[in-house]
Amino acid sequence: MTTGLLYGLGLGPGDPELVTLKALRLLRAAPVVAYPAPEDGDSFARQIVAEWLDRGQREIAIRFPMRPGPPPVAIYDAAAAQLAAVMDAGDDIAYLCQGDPLFYGSFAGILTRLAARYRVAVVPGVSSLTACAAAASEQLVQRDETLSVIPASLPEDELAARLAQADAAAIIKLGRHFAKLRRVLARLGLLDGALYVERASLPSQRIAPLATIDPASVPYFATALVRRA
Ligand SMILES: C[S@@+](CC[C@H](N)C(=O)[O-])C[C@H]1O[C@@H](n2cnc3c(N)ncnc32)[C@H](O)[C@@H]1O
Numbered sequence: 359m360t361t362g363l364l365y366g367l368g369l370g371p372g373d374p375e376l377v378t379l380k381a382l383r384l385l386r387a388a389p390v391v392a393y394p395a396p397e398d399g400d401s402f403a404r405q406i407v408a409e410w411l412d413r414g415q416r417e418i419a420i421r422f423p424m425r426p427g428p429p430p431v432a433i434y435d436a437a438a439a440q441l442a443a444v445m446d447a448g449d450d451i452a453y454l455c456q457g458d459p460l461f462y463g464s465f466a467g468i469l470t471r472l473a474a475r476y477r478v479a480v481v482p483g484v485s486s487l488t489a490c491a492a493a494a495s496e497q498l499v500q501r502d503e504t505l506s507v508i509p510a511s512l513p514e515d516e517l518a519a520r521l522a523q524a525d526a527a528a529i530i531k532l533g534r535h536f537a538k539l540r541r542v543l544a545r546l547g548l549l550d551g552a553l554y555v556e557r558a559s560l561p562s563q564r565i566a567p568l569a570t571i572d573p574a575s576v577p578y579f580a581t582a583l584v585r586r587a
Pocket residue numbers: 371372456457458459460461462463484485486487489490529530531532555556557558559560578579580581
């Protein structure tokens with residue numbers, strides 16, 4: 359029997375209209391659909407394509423803790439074993455990824471465990487990086503500028519050091535790290551030009567000067583765009 363194939367499908371930032379034709383075709387053809395999900399609640403990746411899921415498809419939710427800490431190795435190992443068993447039985451799997459699969463996505467942890475033994479194909483998706491810039495109609499970088507992508511989860515001094523060196527930066531994973539980021543931007547004189555983009559491309563999208571945002575209102579799916587004047 360031929361083993362199944364693993365597709366890592368990038369589904370874009372949230373708006374179903376930003377799912378590529380290729381991802382949609384492969385999603386519809388796959389007998390098994392897997393996706394990352396929080397310990398409680400819905401998978402964002404699944405929500406993006408919920409209207410196209412077929413009741414006949416088997417679904418595998420891979421539940422990740424949303425707490426800070428080291429990479430959840432045991433969860434990745436168990437997920438890889440579960441997906442391997444599906445492919446050994448001959449079925450293809452569509453692994454749903456919000457945004458792009460290889461841009462800070464959980465798919466990387468699956469890929470590294472399975473790529474040596476199984477056929478894997480990755481379909482790129484519209485990343486939140488470009489979706490946030492588009493939503494705000496803001497350029498990311500031009501000419502010889504460099505762009506830094508910086509997780510807000512870094513310790514405060516490291517965040518400041520990385521931002522101090524950046525021509526332009528997208529700061530991701532805001533949530534509970536927002537107040538720290540705001541302090542750092544103020545310290546570096548970057549607060550006034552900073553933009554806040556929440557849930558880009560969704561009906562609940564929010565775009566505002568970062569300085570006006572209440573830290574208590576900031577979700578995980580929010581990004582800051584900063585450019586040196
Ligand atoms: C783990 S990364 C995943 C990125 C995803 N793979 C991509 O290509 O966009 C999650 C972070 O991306 C950013 N993000 C993802 N979707 C977003 C959206 N629709 N609007 C704003 N930021 C978003 C947030 O900063 C969030 O904390």
